[in-house]
Amino acid sequence: MRYFPLFLDLDNRKVVIVGGGEEALRKVRLLLKTKARINVVAPALHEELAAYRNDGRIVWLAKSFAAPLLDDAALVYSADDDLHHDVAVAAGDRGIPVNAVDDAALSTFITPSIVDRDPVVVAIGTEGTSPVLGMGLRSRIEALLPQALGSLAEAASHLRQSVAERVPQGNRRRSFWQRYFFGSIRDSFLAGDARSYTRELEAALIDVTSPSVGRVSLVGAGPGDPELLTLKAQRKLQEADVIVHDRLIGPGILELARRDAIRIPVGKTPFAASPKQSEINAILIREAKAGRHVVRLKGGDPYVFGRGGEEQAALADQGIPVDVVPGITAALGCAASVGLPLTQRGQNRSITLLTGASEDGLAQHDWAALAKPGQAFAIYMGVNAAGDISAELLDAGIDHRTPVTVVENGTLANERVMMCSIGSLWETLALNGVEGPAIIYVGLKPATTSADILTFPAREATGHQVLRAAS
Template sequence: MDTFPLFLNLQKQHTLVVGGGDVALRKCRLLLSAGAQVQVVAPTLVAELAQWAAQGQVVWLARDYQSDDVIGQRVVIAATDDTPVNQQVFADCEARGILVNVVDNPALCRFIVPALIDRSPLQIAISTGGRAPVLARLIRTRLEALLPQGYGTLARLAGDLRDAVKARFGDNERARRRFWQSALEGPAAEQALAGDSAAAFAQLQTQLAQADDTELNRGAVYLVGAGPGNPDLLTFRALRLMQQADVVLYDNLVSPAIVDLVRRDAERIYVGKKASNHALPQQDINALLVTLAQQGKTVVRLKGGDPFIFGRGGEEIEELAQNGVPFEVVPGITSAAGASCYAGIPLTHRDHAQSVTLVTGHRREGEIELDWPRLTNPNETVVVYMGVAQAPRLCEQLISHGRAADTPAAVVQQATLPQQRVLIGTLATLPQQIAAAQIKPPALIIIGNVVSLADKLAWYRAQQTA
């Protein structure tokens, strides 16, 4: 995070704008809307700003800037086209520890004025750290269309009810949060968005009076598929639950970018597994899920790919069911789908493969054992999860059981992420290619004639993103 986001309360606070042009006018308008007392120093003012000065909305010092002008100011904005003056304003503020912004010069800013979506008291600020303000405005325009004015009403009503909710639930922060999550997504929200604030407030009061303490304090576990790594491939349901969790257990295949989307104050527990190196044995993970839920917590078990495809999700929900813990499984894009799409390798194709089989290369007692004869059909695609370390034996066994040595094969490392790597070879050559390129997990192996399409489809994708 390059800058620290915050909102300043400038009600009746002294602020200074240096400059009297159109840019200064816009900054004064923003400060006045926040309730600030605005002083402007400039030899001349544009017409609208001069009118404000005549009406007493701003205080105008009709002269050039002087260093003492910043004394006593909460915030200073330099909005002139005079570089030496802007630099002097910044230096004077720095010497006195005053927040300063020099318009269009990020290097001389202690704060950034963001693009703003105003649904007061709800506000959304968008910033690029001063690097691309046009992009921030573009994003603001898109978000404006998604946020009805009624959200401001809903925020105001929630504020009006805040003390009553706190009195009702006391120090039970979890129950308070769950009440608000339910209330702000229910009928009251719809009424507020429709413009009926009285009905919305009455509905909130009714929900508060009828709140069930037992239900609000009940724990639950959500097994959430995090997909193959790219945050854009998360489901809406997954993201929503990640933002509501009290605690999140995540494994080795969940990318850091996805973990960053978890609610900021949720507890995060790493339970990842690597070959012969388990942060927490599976039995302990199962027991921990039960314990956390029985403590009344909302638990998200974040799993790479899909929980039910080599994710051991079935084992975890068996334990939950045996202990009477409520649970839900949220599917995710499995790694086979993500890797094949991003590598340009269709898993099925009318001319190349009429079926696909997913297997795991995870070994038991040091040896990979699969139904080798079953995997030799030339019209079938085989996708091997967790098979990089066993690639030599995997390819050797497939060839010895009848699959052609020149069958196309690929390995996709860190699929769907910017650092994705794809190696194309054959059953005969892939193990050596993996060793030479030092491919490490997470990686997926795809075997079958569909791999021959990779160059053609990867070329198309490159053209589309060029």
């Protein structure tokens, strides 16, 4: 280890930055998070630095560099390539740590990549060898640490005296703080649930060994690609004690979860025995009442054909705290993946999301309204009902040439895209062995047609009443 990591108190201490351009601006932005007195030495200033000067946040010394300008400084940054040597020598003569931007040989300290959750701060250093690696590690840690973590730590500082008076030292006190920072108390705080936070906190102070009610996070996993998970969704997966997941959640997403988390699959399989919604609700309630943090992981978004509302209501009836993490719903994610505009000037100004299936079979809609010219809609869970759907629309008077785009396994490596007409939809799906998951877009086609898109000529459907019966 060449560089020894430490945290330096800059409260009301002078820091000098030599240079007034982009590099100086980057250092100032970082230092403005502290209470340092920032002096910028440069004949001219970047306009953003000038704004900081006008606001009184920095002091501008509008002159050329001279060694005495470093007197009494705690740190020095040289952000002007032509002055690196002179600044380094002047700082060295005064025993002041100096950083010459992008010149490790002249620097006596380096600035790490920083994750700021004040007062919680994480610094990542690579000793100047791999800045991009440091940035990548920082982005991963950013995803794991909630924005409100600093507020949680600040709240803990106000509790220390009370905890010291009420909770015995040793294992019981450690257990309390473990529960506070990594358990249900923390979850309630981060969710902004003041009522649950107060209840959990008081229960923990009374008896740190008593089990607490857990909580459930309804988390949207997006359309399939793990990189389309939100940062909050990734964090929830890392924190979960139990993950109750749909059938279509890919292994790439589950690999991001905490390795020792219990995984309970509850996905529904067409034409096969599957867990009922009441059974899924019972699992969530059971695990939460055991004091666990449960993640209910759903494809797409929990509130778009994900029955998130039903599960939230069932949990609320049992007094179990619930928070919701939105996901990119499949219709939006798959459309973006294949370059399919869902709204476009001069073509369509709205998009309808509908399901092709219900518990009783084909979902019923206002087919006459959907069949009107200019309508655009995306159908979830429509593969098995495609014959019925096209028949209903054709009966309602839709033009048989209306374009249809089908996206199977959207956003994944095995994604397939097919274009046809509503009149040949059932035939297209059958001939290509489409089994889903797939989104069917009616009245929409990609902005450009690539060689990867299978295109089928528009034709008028014949015997669609028979297709309906066969489906």
